[in-house]
Amino acid sequence: MLTPDCYMIDRRIILEAKTLVKAGHKVTLLAGFETPVEEHFQQYGIEIRRYCYDWDDERLKRIRAKLPANDRLRMLVNKTYMFLARKFFEISPFDQFIISKALEVEADVYHVHDLPCLKAGFYASKARKVPLIYDAHELYYAQDILPIKLQKLYFSLEKKYIKYPDVVITVNSFIASLMAERYQIALPEIIMNCTELPGDFAPEAAKQKLRHQGNIPHNYEKIVLYQGWISAERNIETLIKGVKWFPKNTCLAIIGYGDYAKNLREIAIAEGVAEQVFFLGEIPSNQMLNYSAGADIGVIPYKAIDDNHLYCSPNKFFEYVLAGLPIITDDLPFFRLMKDKYGVIEIADMSSPKTFAKVVYQLIDTSSKLENLKKMCRNASKELNWEKESKKLLAIYNDIVENM
DSSP states (O other): OEEOOOSSOOHHHHHHHHHHHHTTOOOEEEEOSEEEEEEEEEETTEEEEEEEOOSOOHHHHHHHHTSOSOHHHHHHHHHHHHHHHHHHOSSOHHHHHHHHHHTTSOOSOEEEESGGGHHHHHHHHHHHTOOEEEEEOSOTTOOTTSOHHHHHHHHHHHHHHTTSOSEEEESSHHHHHHHHHHHTOOOOEEOOOOOOOOTTOOHHHHHHHHHHHHTOOTTOOEEEEEESOOOGGGOHHHHHHHGGGSOTTEEEEEEOOOTTHHHHHHHHHHTTOGGGEEEEEOOOGGGTHHHHTTOSEEEEOOOOSSHHHHTOOOHHHHHHHHHTOOEEEOSOHHHHHHHHHHOOEEEOOTTOHHHHHHHHHHHHHOHHHHHHHHHHHHHHTTTSSHHHHHHHHHHHHHHHHHTO
16 A cells, blocks of 8 residues: 555555455555655554655666766766656656655555555556556545646646556545546545444543543533644634634534644634633544544534535544534535435534534534434444445455456
């Protein structure tokens, strides 16, 4: 497996790798190629290797080894080579670095997670003459935070190389349909971002753990939760601005990390709600549900700022469901589908702090409605779980094994 994740490895990747290990496969996960230090370790039976890219080129290293000991000549060769590599080479120095590391591993299949490793995965699989799986966790090019020029470049890159994998996987039917239409490929397989309960799952102790982690006073009987990456495009400020209209016994808890947390703290102070907003920091993904289950409502505040957000089906949705949390979201296609099918979601206009807070107030004020939504979460969790989704992954691999 190849993933660009340099720090925290996406939960989906770990679950897929664990599933394959449990089924008897050997999984080596090359996770991140720009980490501060190189490290190799075992986790859940997965061999994980992280690398530190030295901003050099493996091909250039071989050329330099044949040059005489002349610093000026070596510097000239370096500059000329890197200029030509950036401008004309199909395989960039960075891609070549990934390919070289991928080829160090004896592989029967290369399983690539997300666009940044797709080209390298293709060339590695071609060199070894083995199958390639492309697992697209999102519409990578369609990120509003990327410059338009880079969005176009990523779209062209994905369009070119997505035709080569033996299997393409993505996270929901909306993104699968878009990829099939925009790239003129067969409809990708769908494996949703479901999760599993931790082995030590203890929902009865979760509220106390949540309170302790955030130093949340007991006068806040109800807790509204956001969990996940903290960044500007995720619309978390709407939640903080809405707190002033929360019931007095209700607070907002934020689990996660990111530089934007500092901005959110400043917004909470400016809005006069700092005492009602609690930042809990990072919690390991394999322990998340032991905290999530202590909240009363989970929120996904995303707005349709780009296609990636419009058609999202994020990890936190499935985590909230398994934790038994009623969910508040905007009226986005996947969330509308989940509301219609399972009834676990309350829709709100997430561009309006007051409208969002009104839905919170109604749920807290009507305990029977909140309990009914929790019951629907428990029912939905019987289908929206990793045990169900893992069977799809194993079916894909069984087909590959049979065709070898």
